[in-house]
Amino acid sequence: MKPSNPRVIASKILCRVIYKGESLSQLLVKIEEANDPLVRDLCFGSLRWHERLSAILKELLVKPLKNKDKDVECLLRLGFYQIIYQKTPDHAAVNETVAAVKGLKKPWAKKFVNGVLREFLRRKNILLEQIDQHDGARYAFPDWLLGKIKKSWPDDWRQVLEASNQRAPMVLRVNVLQQNRDAYYQKLGDAGFKASLSEVCDTAIILDSPVNVHELPDFATGAVSVQDTAAQLAAGLLDLKSGMKVLDACAAPGGKTGHILESCKNLDVIAVDNSATRLVQVKENLERLSLQATLLAEDAGDVDNWAKEILFDRILLDAPCSATGVIRRHPDIKCLRRPDDIA
Known part of the structure; x- marks a missing residue:
């Protein structure tokens, strides 16, 4: 272009x-x-x-x-x-x-x-x-989706819509393999960025205003990634231990894959996604973070085809869904979804 x-x-x-x-x-x-x-x-x-x-x-x-x-x-x-x-x-x-x-x-x-x-x-x-x-x-909601929200939230639909139309904050995930959150927070301040520490997740920093990621200190060398606070909670719920074999199903674009590998050393991680094109994003993200995982372009549900006799200690499944819960961050969902996409 x-x-x-x-x-x-x-x-x-x-x-x-x-x-x-x-x-x-x-x-x-x-x-x-x-x-x-x-x-x-x-x-x-x-x-x-x-x-x-x-x-x-x-x-x-x-x-x-x-x-x-x-x-x-x-x-x-x-x-x-x-x-x-x-x-x-x-x-x-x-x-x-x-x-x-x-x-x-x-x-x-x-x-x-x-x-x-x-x-x-x-x-x-x-x-x-x-x-x-x-x-x-x-x-600013299509009539069919508005109707579903009104039906599901008859008393609170206005609040749901208003919240969905708010701008989502830009949240960073600090790579604790390189430095702790406080150290990177200080580095942000020294570089002139205004931010606050998340009270919900101990790897998250919330920027006051969105910025180009390439302006962030040490972004290119994997010191930090962009990931919502809620998404950052997933890796912690796995209670990871060194030596575990972990499956990240439906892995693209790789944010959670990277966080899993950052959360614990010596993991054997297999990241599966049915889109070979989207797996390229996973590969690029991991390369920036200097982390490694086995990437498979497969249907995560077709385990007989690719998993064979592999046993996993932990499985993270972030399955495809309507994504209507993340409209605040992905407003194009209101244009892209159709009534048949939502049960």
Whole structure:
């Protein structure tokens, strides 16, 4: 992907998520320009509020754009997102979004985008009040998923939705094979990063603001990884002892595999995932951490095919699921999931 304008990059990423069903987290790994903090904020924010932004778009367009011009629609959603949710002044949001049209190589769209955004500014308050009468737009959840949440949480569904729309903090996992948490916390402070120690997990540090991982002290040499606090609790529950044979089933992208190996020396770890492509991520993560495990591209449930007579002392199974419990960190789930995906 060649364009360097953050809004152009973000609009193209959004197109691949919304219209091609690709995973945001995987795209952010694949696309080098996505390391730009603005690109990431635009992508996460626009997907978090996708249903609401799409409702606005529907009200302002006479008819949907052609399939070949969906990148223009995505750029408009980015403009709405900046105006509503970012601290970008209205005129700057409009000007920057219009300027980004050049990167789409669609000269006709410049006047069109400018007109739609300015019309939104003129009607913003009335338009938002109007679309927010519908819970799906107000809370930015697809109607089918909203209905399931209301049914499951009849008294608390609003709190569930509001919590799901919060920005997830960036949490670090300190590699205790290299240094203890307090030492790395001090190193972060010396480097100018503001953070706090988790009270729930003794390997976790919570950053005040997200950063590019490559800016973190000693990230490249495996001193620290990014992993949610809850996910960091899993390795501790295994009560690992030196010499154990451990299976990490459904292992990709390898966060828990790495943590298992960091938690106890001299483990024999086998990491299984049915996606050879995703196992590449596990391999890369372990190489950065200077750790080793046996990686198998197999169906973890088909033990007769790959496990033979292997006996494991511990098994960690983080099985595929709807992932609706992690929407806060993966807002693209609201676009990617379908009713048939959830029982």
